[in-house]
Amino acid sequence: MAHLSRDDVLKLARLSKLELTEEQLEKYTKEIDAIVAYVELLQAVDVSDLEPTNQVTGLVNVTRTDEVKEYASQIELLKNLPDSENDQIKVKRMIG
Amino acid sequence: MSTWKPITQIVQDVQSGTVSAVSLVEKSLAEIEAKADYRSIIAVTKERAFERAAQIDAQVAAGQSTGRLAGVPFIAKDNFLVFGADTTAASNILKGFDAPYQSTAIERLEAEGAICVAKANLDAFAHGSSTENSDFMTTLNPHDKTRVPGGSSGGSAAAVALELAPFALGTDTGGSIRQPASFSGVVGYKPTYGLVSRSGVVAMASSTDVIGPMTRTVEDAALVLDCMAGKDILDGTTIERAAEAYSQLGQQDLTGVKIGVIKEYFGEGLDSEVKTVIDQAIEKIKHAGATVEEVSLPSLKLALACYYIIVPAEISSNLSRYDGQRYGYFTDDADDLDHSYTQSRSIGFGDEAKRRIMIGTYVLSSGYYDAYYQKAQLVRTKLINEFKDAFNKYDVLLGPTAPTTAFKLGEHSSDPLEMYLTDIMTVAVNLAGVPAISLPAGLSDGLPVGVQLIANQSNDHQLLSIARSIEGVLV
Numbered sequence: 001m002a003h004l005s006r007d008d009v010l011k012l013a014r015l016s017k018l019e020l021t022e023e024q025l026e027k028y029t030k031e032i033d034a035i036v037a038y039v040e041l042l043q044a045v046d047v048s049d050l051e052p053t054n055q056v057t058g059l060v061n062v063t064r065t066d067e068v069k070e071y072a073s074q075i076e077l078l079k080n081l082p083d084s085e086n087d088q089i090k091v092k093r094m095i096g
Numbered sequence: 097m098s099t100w101k102p103i104t105q106i107v108q109d110v111q112s113g114t115v116s117a118v119s120l121v122e123k124s125l126a127e128i129e130a131k132a133d134y135r136s137i138i139a140v141t142k143e144r145a146f147e148r149a150a151q152i153d154a155q156v157a158a159g160q161s162t163g164r165l166a167g168v169p170f171i172a173k174d175n176f177l178v179f180g181a182d183t184t185a186a187s188n189i190l191k192g193f194d195a196p197y198q199s200t201a202i203e204r205l206e207a208e209g210a211i212c213v214a215k216a217n218l219d220a221f222a223h224g225s226s227t228e229n230s231d232f233m234t235t236l237n238p239h240d241k242t243r244v245p246g247g248s249s250g251g252s253a254a255a256v257a258l259e260l261a262p263f264a265l266g267t268d269t270g271g272s273i274r275q276p277a278s279f280s281g282v283v284g285y286k287p288t289y290g291l292v293s294r295s296g297v298v299a300m301a302s303s304t305d306v307i308g309p310m311t312r313t314v315e316d317a318a319l320v321l322d323c324m325a326g327k328d329i330l331d332g333t334t335i336e337r338a339a340e341a342y343s344q345l346g347q348q349d350l351t352g353v354k355i356g357v358i359k360e361y362f363g364e365g366l367d368s369e370v371k372t373v374i375d376q377a378i379e380k381i382k383h384a385g386a387t388v389e390e391v392s393l394p395s396l397k398l399a400l401a402c403y404y405i406i407v408p409a410e411i412s413s414n415l416s417r418y419d420g421q422r423y424g425y426f427t428d429d430a431d432d433l434d435h436s437y438t439q440s441r442s443i444g445f446g447d448e449a450k451r452r453i454m455i456g457t458y459v460l461s462s463g464y465y466d467a468y469y470q471k472a473q474l475v476r477t478k479l480i481n482e483f484k485d486a487f488n489k490y491d492v493l494l495g496p497t498a499p500t501t502a503f504k505l506g507e508h509s510s511d512p513l514e515m516y517l518t519d520i521m522t523v524a525v526n527l528a529g530v531p532a533i534s535l536p537a538g539l540s541d542g543l544p545v546g547v548q549l550i551a552n553q554s555n556d557h558q559l560l561s562i563a564r565s566i567e568g569v570l571v
Contacts, residue, residue: 004458012454015461016412017419017434019442024450032455034513039401039459042471045478052473053480055303055333056529056553057290062332072196080193082426091421092436 003036004029099127099259103168103316106262107209110167113156117149117167117211124169124213127260135233136245136254137171140214144180145169148211163208164343165323170205171255171264174215175222175298176307178202185298186230187220189418189425189444199296200328201265201307208323213261217251220446221415222272222300224248225518228509229448236505238280239543243502246276249310253280256310263320264310269300270403271497271522273308274534278497278546281536283567284310285317288554289529290335292321293328301410302333304403304526314535314564319343321556338557346561350384350569353562354490356391361495361521369540374496377537377547377570381494384569391490393482398475399524404516405459405472406527412456415449451512476527483528487552492562496521497534497546521548531556533563537570 009029013020020028074087083090100106109115125145128137152167172178175185177195184190202212219229227235227250235250237243238257245254249266253276256264266273268286277284285308292307299305309320322343327334357378362371382388420426420440427443430436445453459468486493498521508515525532530553537547549566551559 008458009454012457012461016450016453016457017416017437017441018445018450018453019438020450028451028454031451031512032458035404035455035516036458038513039405039468039472041401042398042405042475043467045395045398045471045475047471047474047478050474050477050481052470053476053527054473056480057333057335059290059333059335064329076196079196080423082420082423083428089422092430092433094433 004033100262102313103165103262103319106168107164107166110152111156111162117152118146120167120169121145121149121211121213124261127258128214131258131260134236134238134241134254134258136217136235136251136258136260137214138174138184138186138217138232138251139181141178141180141212145211145213148206152209152211164319165205166209168210168263169213169261170210171214171216171252171261172202172212173218173249173252173264173266175218175267176202176265177296178212178215180212181215183215183298185221186218186232187444187446187449188231189441190298191425193423197296200293200330201324202296204324205320210323214255216249216255216264219248219250219448221298221449222248222267222269223411223448223452225271225275225515226503226508227251228505229446231446234505237502240502243504243543244279246279246498246502248272250276250280252310253277253282253284256280256282256312262311263316265307266310267297267300267305267307268526269305270407270526271519273310274497274522274532274546274548275519277310277534278544279502281544282310282312283314283317283536284308284534285321285560286525286532287321287325288335288531288556290333291337291556292324293331293334295328295330299414301407302414303410304407314533314560314567315345317533318345318560318564321560335554338554340557342557342560345564346557348565348568350381350386350562350565353386353492355381355386355388356486356490356493357388358396358493358495359390359392360394360396365499365520366496367500370496370500370545373538373540373545374547378494380569381566384565391486391493393486395475395479395482396524399479399527400516400520402472402475402479402527403519403523404455405468406476408452408456409460409469410456411452412460415453418444420444448512479524480528483530491551492559493550495548497548498522501540501543501545525550529553531559533559535563535567535570
């Protein structure tokens, strides 16, 4: 049984801010469906009395002293901007 | 004869003035140029490398102290932020990215006098097992040019096997150091999760990403690890290092060492010739005095499914930062911000990144979260418990690193699930956060086979000590 339809993948692409061609859409639907079918393996596993693992270090509330440290300069941090004006990030219009 | 001496000897030569750091950089760059046809290197950091080498030579001449890696050239996987060349993660979306700061691992190696000379190829964003997902080029296996070097740290593995530099750095999210080490015939070390800071390394899956050395010997790997390990305020997930130095390895002898051979890694799917090489390695290890028994961790057969839920979920989150606005690929064609995001990402990301982002978005989406993501986190606990039980009885667990030797270029590239299955013996270690190493165990049809050793969380020193002893009996 298929887990994902073409429309499901179209929705995933939209949520992920990706645009797919017809050809990609068809390919990804097939591939992602096969991968989801494979991971279904976990559905039958008994996990009663277990807690989920979100991280493995066991560290809790890692803090540090709040102090000023030298870091890359503003120029360094802005040098990769695709588009800028007056050292500000310039983006396309947001409201129509 | 080997191009490079063991790292400690190189350092002695530099410190005594017998060999200059500049000449070591020259030698490494010459090797890189001579073996460019393997396509393991994306860029060289020539100018900066020579500047640093000259500084180190001047320090030696002035009788000043130099570090424990003084003058040693190395190659970083191109997902480490490094000065002197772009950091691309082998992706089009990061092409031209000029790092504003360096990763902690690089800073720590530089503080000990190591010199980064080049950036190595990888599967884009470290998504893959062969380097075929690199947006730029595929690296060739040093033992057979018709085969892949493994991945995602395939460029680093090939670089070490080709002796372009004494060591390289890799990252391992699901086997990306160990599997290419196995395919290319080098040592690949995956430390305990959190032992080496991830600050300044392009994030893939933050709960399993680790950084580690790729070398020719265990001793070299231990020294490089020792120079990088420990807490870092720039990475809140870093853990305390062990009291003993990782470079001061323990016992030479395997008498009394308890080794559990993982039953699940010897089942269906394991190539019979790989099995033969591993069986021979086990015989040698037994002969050297270790106690070897079979051990079963039944949940290992669930690890890959668990991994391919958790990791894409974390990838979809980590890769959301690539929106084309602050850095990376940007298309000027869009007429509003939302389209600018979508178009920059659609053109900038390659096939595999898109696939993983969408899988991750699916398993995290409302209505599916409990069935997939939450379930995988629970199965992860089950797996961790089985590892803990096994380590109550054994010092290390042993199995093959990969089910086959290096596969042919293109052999698995048309079916992503088939490619994912090549990681079946490495992903569990990442989910559990435990340390592991791949050691060259021998050859099958002229191709390297790696044996994998796994230890309990934070037992890196013990693992490296046992690995060094095993390396001694396998040679």
